[in-house]
Amino acid sequence: MTNIKKVSELAGVSTATVSRTLKSPELVTEHTREKVMKAVQQAGYRPNWLATSVKTGRSNSIVVLVPNLVNPFFMRIIEGIEQGAQEKGYSVLLGDTQGKASREHEYASMVLTNRADGLIQLDHSFPFSANDAALAEKVPMVSVCERIEGERRYPFIELDNYAAGRALTHHLISYGHSRFGIIAGQRTSQIHHDRLAGIKSVLKEEGIDFADNMLVGGSYRIETGIEGIQQLFDRDVPVPPTAVFCFNDDIAVGALYELKRRGLRVPQDVSITGFDNVKVSAYMDPPLTTVDQPAYEMGRRAVDVLAQLINRQPLQRTREILPFQLLERGSTGPVKI
Template sequence: MTNIKKVSELAGVSTATVSRTLKSPDQVSEATREKVLEAVKAAGYRPNWLASSVKSGRSNTIVVLVPNLVNPFFMRIIGGIEQAAQEKGFSVLLGDTQGSPEREHEYASMVLTNRADGLIQLDHSFPFSAADADLAGDLPMVSVCERIHSEKKYPVIELDNYAASRALAHHLLGYGHKHFAAIVGQVSSQIYRERLAGIRSVLQEEQIPFEQSQITGGAYTIEAGIAGIAHLLSLPQRPTAIFCFNDDIAIGAVHAIKKAGLRVPEDISVVGFDNIKVSAFIDPPLTTVDQPAYDMGRRAVDVLVSQIRGEPLARSKEVLPFQLIERESSGPAPV
């Protein structure tokens, strides 16, 4: 097996610098980190993490709980997690929970039994069973996007969903829309409440009614978008603009609107959330909110590793910026 000395020769640094880069990359400069990582790749070097884990009492593994691996937005977050974890010398175990509490409990228990050092949760549920809740109190855990439902406040990496939804509402109001609807995701989540509150606040300011009958959905899927349109088109007043709480819902909505013989955006404008890659290539391309998903994943690892190392956190919540991406799925209200 290629040894650390070969890596140091290729990178032009000392073996101590190579070791420091692999174990604590935040302690070396970005230029040095890049040189060492390139040399590691070129040399085919595989650090003996098992030996170091025996000495440190750590597994050098983190568990990431994902409610649905099919969702492309989650895959962008995982990309950031994987890269940051690799740089810090950690392996990543993905748990595709499919919303199953039993699956969550099983994966989360790995941290309790020292098979993993910490956990990143991409859903809003507390992942430990009731029997393990007390033991889990001080374990390293970070949530991304959602806030974990728990008495203890765990660190969270999130977006300002309230402000982002207000931006979407102002965007549609600027096109003269007055008849709105929303197709939402899981109604038990903080994201649902914040995004809906953002929309309501703008419409209330403009004295535009927004009733419960104009809100439908309950899952972040294409199928939910299709079913949502069937409901909304049955209303006495057809909406001219629809907020979709993620891009998958919006893709389903656009499909169903066109299948009903209507046009997007000439008859109904549709906006989404997440800016997944395919949203720029559907017909018409989707107006949406871009979330820095990759950066969210990287920051989650930074915070989790700080917890694992017992380092104090500067703050327990980080709010990352969003960007409104205007494309052709939104336009002037029909006259």
């Protein structure tokens, strides 16, 4: 291994001078700088990052906790995080939690052991174990698209899921729909509650009933969409819904697939909506009406906020709400008479 000592010997100077030449060149004379640089070249020297970090106490890395890597929506957020991190000199440590608490704890504790400086959370639970709750108090941490209600609070970036729920509902009602189904994802999340509350608030205002058994589903997967449609349309309720809210685009893909398989046409027989605006949603048949989330931007903002926390700069606000956009495409239409 070529270390700073070897270079210093090669250049005939002290290690301090080598270090200075590389970090603050203005402190050494032209002459020695050249000597040192030549030695650096010759030895193929690169400063050992671990050593630098242990000295400065900063790892310049951040952990990103994500429940699922294959979801393009999350990945878009992570692209934003990656870009922002890169610009600020941070590296991104990937923490695929697979929704398991044990994994979350494991990754989160990387911040406690100086392996990372901060944490970005795309999951929905508090990522520290009961043991570490007290320590976690000081951990710089930001949550993207999920708010933690409860014991602990930290800054979060999200969009107004309540308003998005309302917008989707208004859109469908304007097409004359009045019998709705909902296929939800992870039900314990704040997102879920907000969207649901948004939908229900409009229904209430419009005097439309919503039976609890029209809410099905429980995870953000294609299969959930398929099973959701089966539950909504197979049960012995007299009248199936004419419009179905799917709480993400994957669920909507499954729902669309299953509706077609049953010979139902979208949107002529049933309207469906997605959420997230993943790339393929625009190229489905029909293209999906969905809510666009500025995922990339959310990722970037998360890094900004996290960097402020890490550097103990004061935050203007602990809550950032980014704008969503309702994309009306082919999967929704007038109710069948």
